[in-house]
Amino acid sequence: MSNSSTKYLQEVANSEYEYGFVSEIESERAPAGINEDIVRFISSKKDEPQWLLDWRLKALKQWESLNEKEAYPRWAHLKYPKIDYQSICYYAAPKQRPALNSLDEVDPEIINTFNRLGIPIEEQKRLSGIAVDVVMDSVSVTTTFKKELAQHGVIFCSFSDAVKEHPELVRKYLGSVVPYTDNFFATLNSAVFSDGSFCYIPPGVRCPMELSTYFRINEAGTGQFERTLIIADEGSHVSYLEGCTAPSRDENQLHAAVVEIIAHKNAEVKYSTIQNWYPGNAEGVGGIYNFVTKRGICLEDHAKISWTQLETGAAITWKYPSVILKGDYSIGEFYSVAFTKGHQQADTGTKMIHMGKGTRSTIISKGISGGFSQNSYRGLVKIQPRADNARNFSQCDSMLLGDRCGAHTFPYLEINNSSAKVEHEATTSKVGEDQIFYCQQRGLSEQDAIKLIVNGFCREILAQLPMEFAVEAQKLLAIELESSVG
Amino acid sequence: MPEGNISKTTVSLEDRILTRHAAFMANLNGSQPFLLGLRSNALQAFQSLGFPGRKSEDWKYTPVTKWLDASLQMAESHDEPVLAVPPVLKQDNRYLAVSVNGIFRADLSELPGAEQNVVVCSLADAFKDHTELVQSHIAKQADYTSEAFTALNTAFLGNGLFVWIPDGASLDYPLYVTDICTDPNRSLIQPRNLFVVGANATGTILEWYDGPGHPSCFENAVTEFYVGPSSRVNHIYVFDRGESADLINSLFVYQEKDSYFATNHLTLSGRLVRYNLNFLPDGEGCETHLLGLVLARNEMHVDVHTFVDHAKPNSISNELYKCILDGNSVGVFNGKIMVRQDAQLINAYQSNRSVLLSDSAHMYSKPELEIYADDVKCSHGATTGQLDEEAIFYLQSRGLRQEEARLLLLESFAREVIEQVDDEAIRAYLGVRLRELLGEPAVSSTT
Numbered sequence: 001m002s003n004s005s006t007k008y009l010q011e012v013a014n015s016e017y018e019y020g021f022v023s024e025i026e027s028e029r030a031p032a033g034i035n036e037d038i039v040r041f042i043s044s045k046k047d048e049p050q051w052l053l054d055w056r057l058k059a060l061k062q063w064e065s066l067n068e069k070e071a072y073p074r075w076a077h078l079k080y081p082k083i084d085y086q087s088i089c090y091y092a093a094p095k096q097r098p099a100l101n102s103l104d105e106v107d108p109e110i111i112n113t114f115n116r117l118g119i120p121i122e123e124q125k126r127l128s129g130i131a132v133d134v135v136m137d138s139v140s141v142t143t144t145f146k147k148e149l150a151q152h153g154v155i156f157c158s159f160s161d162a163v164k165e166h167p168e169l170v171r172k173y174l175g176s177v178v179p180y181t182d183n184f185f186a187t188l189n190s191a192v193f194s195d196g197s198f199c200y201i202p203p204g205v206r207c208p209m210e211l212s213t214y215f216r217i218n219e220a221g222t223g224q225f226e227r228t229l230i231i232a233d234e235g236s237h238v239s240y241l242e243g244c245t246a247p248s249r250d251e252n253q254l255h256a257a258v259v260e261i262i263a264h265k266n267a268e269v270k271y272s273t274i275q276n277w278y279p280g281n282a283e284g285v286g287g288i289y290n291f292v293t294k295r296g297i298c299l300e301d302h303a304k305i306s307w308t309q310l311e312t313g314a315a316i317t318w319k320y321p322s323v324i325l326k327g328d329y330s331i332g333e334f335y336s337v338a339f340t341k342g343h344q345q346a347d348t349g350t351k352m353i354h355m356g357k358g359t360r361s362t363i364i365s366k367g368i369s370g371g372f373s374q375n376s377y378r379g380l381v382k383i384q385p386r387a388d389n390a391r392n393f394s395q396c397d398s399m400l401l402g403d404r405c406g407a408h409t410f411p412y413l414e415i416n417n418s419s420a421k422v423e424h425e426a427t428t429s430k431v432g433e434d435q436i437f438y439c440q441q442r443g444l445s446e447q448d449a450i451k452l453i454v455n456g457f458c459r460e461i462l463a464q465l466p467m468e469f470a471v472e473a474q475k476l477l478a479i480e481l482e483s484s485v486g
Numbered sequence: 487m488p489e490g491n492i493s494k495t496t497v498s499l500e501d502r503i504l505t506r507h508a509a510f511m512a513n514l515n516g517s518q519p520f521l522l523g524l525r526s527n528a529l530q531a532f533q534s535l536g537f538p539g540r541k542s543e544d545w546k547y548t549p550v551t552k553w554l555d556a557s558l559q560m561a562e563s564h565d566e567p568v569l570a571v572p573p574v575l576k577q578d579n580r581y582l583a584v585s586v587n588g589i590f591r592a593d594l595s596e597l598p599g600a601e602q603n604v605v606v607c608s609l610a611d612a613f614k615d616h617t618e619l620v621q622s623h624i625a626k627q628a629d630y631t632s633e634a635f636t637a638l639n640t641a642f643l644g645n646g647l648f649v650w651i652p653d654g655a656s657l658d659y660p661l662y663v664t665d666i667c668t669d670p671n672r673s674l675i676q677p678r679n680l681f682v683v684g685a686n687a688t689g690t691i692l693e694w695y696d697g698p699g700h701p702s703c704f705e706n707a708v709t710e711f712y713v714g715p716s717s718r719v720n721h722i723y724v725f726d727r728g729e730s731a732d733l734i735n736s737l738f739v740y741q742e743k744d745s746y747f748a749t750n751h752l753t754l755s756g757r758l759v760r761y762n763l764n765f766l767p768d769g770e771g772c773e774t775h776l777l778g779l780v781l782a783r784n785e786m787h788v789d790v791h792t793f794v795d796h797a798k799p800n801s802i803s804n805e806l807y808k809c810i811l812d813g814n815s816v817g818v819f820n821g822k823i824m825v826r827q828d829a830q831l832i833n834a835y836q837s838n839r840s841v842l843l844s845d846s847a848h849m850y851s852k853p854e855l856e857i858y859a860d861d862v863k864c865s866h867g868a869t870t871g872q873l874d875e876e877a878i879f880y881l882q883s884r885g886l887r888q889e890e891a892r893l894l895l896l897e898s899f900a901r902e903v904i905e906q907v908d909d910e911a912i913r914a915y916l917g918v919r920l921r922e923l924l925g926e927p928a929v930s931s932t933t
Binding site: 075385398400401402403404405406407408409410411412413414415416417418419420421422423424425426427428429430 | 543827828830840842843844845847848849850851852853854855856857858859860861862863864865866867868869870871872
């Protein structure tokens with residue numbers, strides 16, 4: 001490749017983070033460290049019922065024994081120093097949180113923060129038709145469009161409100177997909193989770209708007225541990241979007257979230273993520289450690305769960321949105337673009353567990369790595385003995401934008417039923433010189449050509465995002481590529 | 487009492503190995519210090535590694551201790567073998583290198599004449615006659631510090647096979663390599679082969695392990711190939727020792743620049759079969775081909791691990807591994823392609839295709855890519871499925887019985903690998919043998 005495009009790609013790899021500002025919002029935080037007192041403190045802050053406290057304490061006990069054995073997952077293709085869990089603050093909330101009835105009562109600084117992020121929480125953005133739950137430093141700040149959603153019977157609120165107002169639903173489903181014993185980070189989350197979003201779609205309802213949660217880590221020295229629970233009852237439909245940013249700091253902050261999705265008969269859930277946590281600076285200092293457990297279950301027949309993710313941020317991404325295809329003829333999908341640059345490391349992928357007859361899953365993963373980054377796809381397709389006529393198609397493509405980065409693929413295919421059809425394909429390549437040449441011949445500059453090719457490479461995935469976000473995602477990708485190029 | 491017995495027998499295989507090793511070392515008066523050092527280092531490595539457990543990622547689907555039963559003995563017997571060479575190999579235009587219980591026997595072999603300028607002898611002789619050459623190659627690629635079975639083999643290294651094709655030489659006929667196990671007990675045999683191919687040399691090596699002798703051995707073989715610059719090696723490996731034979735085979739291939747190495751791995755029967763196939767093309771312009779076919783039936787467990795490590799730029803590798811699984815058999819494929827930093831312009835292709843013929847057969851496939859260079863074309867694909875109902879129906883509509891249609895489709899599935907075997911007689915024999923095996927109804931497919 002010619003020098004100028006190499007230079008361009010290097011600049012791309014060193015590009016800066018746009019959302020790195022800090023908002024001056026007074027906050028209330030718990031002392032650093034994790035122990036029973038902290039868990040009780042968080043629970044009492046939220047006026048939680050006894051059963052939830054008990055659940056947290058069981059999780060804490062489990063986590064403490066795991067931590068003692070240092071039983072954190074080491075199999076991922078990631079390198080990071082040992083995390084000191086006692087130096088993290090497990091609870092930080094923006095101060096002044098009386099019951100809010102409208103956005104006018106929200107701290108203007110918070111609104112300002114989200115305006116700078118371009119997040120449509122203001123009523124005037126009604127036209128965009130998106131209900132947003134905003135979570136800042138682990139606490140839900142505001143939820144918009146509550147009333148309108150209530151008319152349809154849709155419950156969309158912060159997790160703590162759900163515990164108060166719909167305890168029977170929370171109690172029934174919490175931990176049913178990701179039990180508190182699931183893995184090191186999910187266990188930690190179960191003990192100290194502070195807030196998150198809760199969503200319930202009643203039978204036969206098609207949610208009238210996109211639902212969205214926005215996560216922002218603002219405080220220094222804190223971790224964010226939110227929990228999302230989505231229940232789609234029989235024949236319902238919902239599309240859900242999550243976005244994340246954080247200020248630039250030279251410390252590593254931990255984000256360990258859990259997302260659980262339950263889809264009943266004929267229900268459909270589409271979950272999209274645009275993850276843009278602070279990735280650390282060009283030397284690899286700072287950035288968010290993103291250890292997330294996301295899992296959905298197609299509980300009954302003909303249910304469908306679809307994950308779409310655009311991962312551009314975080315110093316470390318450890319994330320495997322999965323689907324358990326329990327109901328017959330249920331469908332699981334996973335579409336992912338992971339873009340790493342600088343010293344970012346991503347180990348991401350999915351698990352599709354086929355249990356029911358005639359279940360189908362599709363995995364399309366695109367990895368783009370530049371700079372000194374390492375980008376791995378790790379996925380499992382498991383066909384259980386009873387899953388007759390199960391079908392899977394996986395495609396994992398990687399693109400390398402430099403000669404100091406790495407792109408890796410680790411797919412696991414476990415087939416225990418002879419009627420299954422499982423296909424996996426993976427390719428690794430760079431931006432083709434011939435492709436660039438072709439575009440240049442047609443009058444495009446070299447940089448536009450690379451942008452066009454990268455965009456084309458990801459097109460399949462971006463097309464899966466809800467329309468408004470597809471545009472945002474494309475812009476984000478362009479910014480990531482563009483960086484400091486004048 | 488019974489508990490005491492069990493714990494005694496489970497510990498004792500490793501114990502017996504250690505006792506045996508002490509005796510083995512004591513009998514080696516006059517051996518070179520190099521060899522003694524190598525053996526004791528390897529034994530130490532084996533002791534600290536131990537047999538791999540379930541937690542080991544490399545043995546995730548193969549709990550190998552299940553096959554290392556208490557009745558397993560170190561091979562003892564030196565009964566004269568019944569040499570039953572399959573007719574297909576009984577041709578004038580072949581050389582024959584025979585080992586018995588992992589010990590090379592020149593008296594049973596038919597070796598190339600002196601005019602060929604090719605050396606085929608026991609490793610023990612080679613250590614005496616070609617000391618420097620052997621010392622610079624033996625255990626160089628076969629890393630015994632991290633893999634227990636390679637360590638175990640290296641600890642008892644001594645009487646294996648050594649083949650040297652010097653610079654510019656070429657083997658005019660294929661060299662047929664076999665090993666016969668004569669111990670009537672269930673015994674552990676450890677063949678060790680070292681092939682050194684100089685610059686601009688060529689040769690065809692045909693490893694053939696089938697039924698003759700006692701079939702219930704546990705074979706732990708290690709083979710090292712050094713392929714010199716601009717050399718060409720064709721390698722064919724056939725394993726067909728029957729349903730009570732276990733095998734762990736570790737192959738290490740080191741390629742110098744502009745060299746060519748092609749291997750065809752055909753596994754037709756066995757009980758536990760595990761391959762660790764390692765290729766290191768360590769020069770520019772290398773070409774590596776790896777083709778494999780596994781036919782697993784009944785209770786067979788086949789685990790294929792392959793690793794192609796592209797250390798230098800401008801090379802090509804091509805891998806195709808096909809598995810047919812029937813009965814309660816288990817297939818494992820773990821193929822890894824690594825492209826190291828600055829190894830640009832690599833074309834690496836890997837494909838694993840499997841057919842499951844029974845509901846109680848299992849396939850675990852894990853094709854991996856680890857790429858650290860940008861100007862490369864690497865891809866892998868893995869598919870698992872069953873025979874196409876429509877194709878069977880089509881053939882039936884053309885007047886074939888269902889069984890014939892099924893056989894025809896399986897044959898054509900296997901043909902892609904067999905077709906590439908670079909030896910017409912062997913190819914024809916394999917076609918017949920495959921038909922014979924596929925035609926036999928699998929014993930337990932009804933369960």
